[in-house]
Amino acid sequence: MAVSERTTGTPQPIGFTQSTLGRVGMVLRWIALFIAVVLFLLPFYLILRNALSTEADITAPNWTLFPSHLQWSNIKELFDDTQVPMARALYNSAVVGVLGTAGQLLLASMAGYGLARIPYRHADKIFYAIVATLMIPGAVTFIPSFIVVSSLGWVSSLRGLIIPTLFSGFAAFLFRQYFLGFPRELEEAARVDGAGYFGVFWRIVVPNSLPFFAALAAITFIGNWNSFLWPLVIGQDSSSWTIQVAMSTFITAQTINIHELFMAVAVSILPLVLIFAFLQRYLIQGVTQSGIKD
Amino acid sequence: MSAPTKTPSAADSVTTGERRRPRRRRQKGIAGNTLWFWVFVGPFVLGLLIFSYLPIIWSLVLSFFEAYNTATPSKFVGLRNYIDMLTDHNFLSSLGTFTIFAVFIVPLTFVLSLVLALLVNQVKIARAFFRSVFFLPTACSYVVASLIWRLSIFNGVRFGLANTVLGWFGIDNIAWLSTVSPPWYWLPLVTVRLWLQLGFYMILFIAGLQRISPTLYEAAYVDGAKPGWQVFRYITLPQLRATSVAVLILNLIAAYQAFDEFYNLIGNVNYARPPLVYLYGISLGSIQDLGHGSAGALILAVIIMIVTLLQSRIFGFGKAGD
Numbered sequence: 001m002a003v004s005e006r007t008t009g010t011p012q013p014i015g016f017t018q019s020t021l022g023r024v025g026m027v028l029r030w031i032a033l034f035i036a037v038v039l040f041l042l043p044f045y046l047i048l049r050n051a052l053s054t055e056a057d058i059t060a061p062n063w064t065l066f067p068s069h070l071q072w073s074n075i076k077e078l079f080d081d082t083q084v085p086m087a088r089a090l091y092n093s094a095v096v097g098v099l100g101t102a103g104q105l106l107l108a109s110m111a112g113y114g115l116a117r118i119p120y121r122h123a124d125k126i127f128y129a130i131v132a133t134l135m136i137p138g139a140v141t142f143i144p145s146f147i148v149v150s151s152l153g154w155v156s157s158l159r160g161l162i163i164p165t166l167f168s169g170f171a172a173f174l175f176r177q178y179f180l181g182f183p184r185e186l187e188e189a190a191r192v193d194g195a196g197y198f199g200v201f202w203r204i205v206v207p208n209s210l211p212f213f214a215a216l217a218a219i220t221f222i223g224n225w226n227s228f229l230w231p232l233v234i235g236q237d238s239s240s241w242t243i244q245v246a247m248s249t250f251i252t253a254q255t256i257n258i259h260e261l262f263m264a265v266a267v268s269i270l271p272l273v274l275i276f277a278f279l280q281r282y283l284i285q286g287v288t289q290s291g292i293k294d
Numbered sequence: 295m296s297a298p299t300k301t302p303s304a305a306d307s308v309t310t311g312e313r314r315r316p317r318r319r320r321q322k323g324i325a326g327n328t329l330w331f332w333v334f335v336g337p338f339v340l341g342l343l344i345f346s347y348l349p350i351i352w353s354l355v356l357s358f359f360e361a362y363n364t365a366t367p368s369k370f371v372g373l374r375n376y377i378d379m380l381t382d383h384n385f386l387s388s389l390g391t392f393t394i395f396a397v398f399i400v401p402l403t404f405v406l407s408l409v410l411a412l413l414v415n416q417v418k419i420a421r422a423f424f425r426s427v428f429f430l431p432t433a434c435s436y437v438v439a440s441l442i443w444r445l446s447i448f449n450g451v452r453f454g455l456a457n458t459v460l461g462w463f464g465i466d467n468i469a470w471l472s473t474v475s476p477p478w479y480w481l482p483l484v485t486v487r488l489w490l491q492l493g494f495y496m497i498l499f500i501a502g503l504q505r506i507s508p509t510l511y512e513a514a515y516v517d518g519a520k521p522g523w524q525v526f527r528y529i530t531l532p533q534l535r536a537t538s539v540a541v542l543i544l545n546l547i548a549a550y551q552a553f554d555e556f557y558n559l560i561g562n563v564n565y566a567r568p569p570l571v572y573l574y575g576i577s578l579g580s581i582q583d584l585g586h587g588s589a590g591a592l593i594l595a596v597i598i599m600i601v602t603l604l605q606s607r608i609f610g611f612g613k614a615g616d
Contacts, residue, residue, distance in 0.1 A: 022521070025522070029413055029416065032409075032413060033413050033414075033417065033424060036410065036413070036428065037424065037427050039489075040427050040428055040430070040431060040489065040493075041427060042447075043431070043434075043439065043442045043443075043447070043489065044430070046442055046446045046447065046455070047442065050445075050446060058453060059451075059453050060453065061452055061453065063453070063455070063458045107337055107338045107341065108338065110334045110335070110337070110338065111334060111335045111337075111338035111339070113334055114330070114331050114333075114334030114335035115335060118327055118330050118331040118334060118335075119327050119331075120327060120328055120331035121328075123331065126335060126339060129339075129342075130338075130339075130342065133342060133346045133347075135599055136346070136350065136595060136599075137547060137550065137551060137594075137595055137598045137599075138551065139551035139553060139570055140551065140570075140591050140592075140594050140595045140598070141346070141349055141350065141353075141591070141595075142570075142574075142591075143353060143573065143577045143578075143584065143587045143588055143591045144349030144350055144352060144353035144588065144591065145345060145349045146577075146578065147349060147352055147353065147356065147365045147584060147588075148344065148345065148348055148349045148352060150365065151365055163341075163345070164345040166341060166345075167338060167341035167342045167345050167346065169342065169346070172338060196330070197330045197333075197334070198330075198333070201334075222432070222433065225435070226434070226435030226436070226437075226438075227435075228435060228436060228437055228553070228554045228557075229553050229554065229570070229574075232557075233574075233578060244435050244437045244438075247437050247438070247441060248437050248557070248558055251440075251441060251444065251445070251558060252561070256445065258445050258446075261441060261445065262441070262442075262445075262446075265438050265441055265442070268435075268438060269433060269434055269438060272433035272434075273430075273433055275433070276426070276429075276430060276433050280426060280429075283429075284425075284429070284497055287494060287497045287498065288497060288498065288501040
């Protein structure tokens with residue numbers, strides 16, 4: 001509405017002018033930014049420093065900025081440690097991350113599409129029943145969910161880790177809102193060509209919604225990879241530990257090898273750092289889309 | 295398109311949401327709508343029944359029974375579990391722990407993530423770099439962050455980073471996580487969550503800032519508003535109302551469910567134990583007391599829902615225009 005006005009005005013001031021006062025403010029803001037950057041990156045520096053140090057380097061009385069030499073053998077030591085099944089834990093996390101994300105998106109997108117587009121008398125009631133689950137704070141349900149999952153005999157299994165997390169009311173809600181805004185014309189065209197709901201959904205709607213899927217997928221994968229409470233509850237046997245549970249067990253072990261533990265940390269965040277490097281755009285979209293329900 | 299009142303277009307139904315049913319008009323086109331509806335929605339609804347509704351109902355039932363190490367108890371105890379929990383010193387003090395935590399974390403997160411958003415938004419160069427740096431910790435789990443905080447930054451011995459820095463000023467080592475008076479453990483507990491979540495809320499604020507129309511700032515400029523605080527106070531902040539409410543509510547709900555960093559930083563200790571760590575201990579510890587655990591979880595759920603509703607009432611959720 002105000003677009004035309006905007007072009008006439010001077011291209012100006014989002015807040016601050018270039019007066020002397022403004023200059024001082026500018027310098028202060030840069031200093032603040034710089035300090036914030038250092039503080040935010042500090043833990044990443046510590047991960048790398050400790051992961052590539054010897055235990056003696058880390059526990060030395062005087063702080064050394066960098067390890068005396070890069071101790072790459074820490075990787076081997078980590079995977080050879082029989083106390084903590086690292087390889088198995090990484091595998092479990094990968095399976096939980098990938099299948100959990102794929103399953104959740106598949107189920108929620110189909111449900112969202114059905115709710116948005118397929119006429120059905122009781123669709124409203126179903127929708128409210130789904131939205132009602134958003135009222136229940138997620139983490140509080142771990143005890144009730146554990147009861148159901150243990151009755152199914154799924155404790156300490158990948159099924160138990162994955163399946164109960166697949167049905168996200170919030171994801172279904174987001175997909176429904178998104179599909180309500182999907183251009184109908186595209187669907188109509190396919191329908192004229194004789195496609196049913198299934199064909200329209202898979203051949204037209206999904207391929208044209210990939211950025212939305214990517215945004216939710218990035219967020220969901222990170223959430224799955226990093227989740228701790230549910231895997232802790234379910235993973236009562238070390239063969240079903242995820243990487244988070246494995247690392248947590250590491251801390252409470254009798255003897256802590258800090259260098260080994262930090263190598264585990266470095267390994268565990270690698271996939272996510274890659275996602276951040278390549279999919280950050282989608283990630284930020286995902287956060288804005290799911291953080292605020294418009 | 296010829297009868298706009300009865301057949302709203304797709305665009306309408308986006309903006310007005312669920313008020314009407316935009317599906318009327320294609321009812322004749324496709325046979326077996328009901329069948330297709332269930333093909334699409336059925337699997338999801340089935341899963342939701344089994345993994346959302348059933349657990350809650352089952353838990354509700356269990357909360358009226360004595361249920362040690364069993365999910366199919368037989369001894370009905372009425373409201374006993376609820377009375378026990380509400381008079382349980384440990385449970386009440388866990389609610390107290392949460393309250394202190396929320397008093398720290400909610401305002402700090404709000405102010406600092408807003409400050410970061412403003413800083414990043416005003417930067418002219420390398421904006422994407424700064425945004426990425428602050429957002430990057432979101433990639434780390436609470437377990438990872440807790441490890442760094444516990445073993446490296448706030449390690450109680452001399453080689454811990456915090457103690458190293460204190461050492462430069464000749465200050466003795468502090469056992470950050472086990473000192474009860476003064477309660478130093480709050481420093482790691484609060485800062486670890488700040489590091490992890492500030493970037494997330496910053497992104498929300500940046501999105502909010504970018505939705506503010508530049509014409510508002512021009513108008514303020516023309517009207518002689520002083521750049522800086524005045525503009526922030528009378529333009530930016532009111533325009534961020536919807537985002538602010540969302541940030542506060544999301545943040546408080548998340549704080550209620552704090553578990554990971556408490557569990558990994560200090561474990562199940564009585565001086566700083568939030569509700570979930572306590573409930574985890576009684577329901578999944580050596581004795582699985584699912585009756586009291588269920589009662590406690592339901593009490594907590596009700597508290598969270600009430601607080602969320604009150605908060606949205608107070609801040610006028612929904613009233614806030616875009």
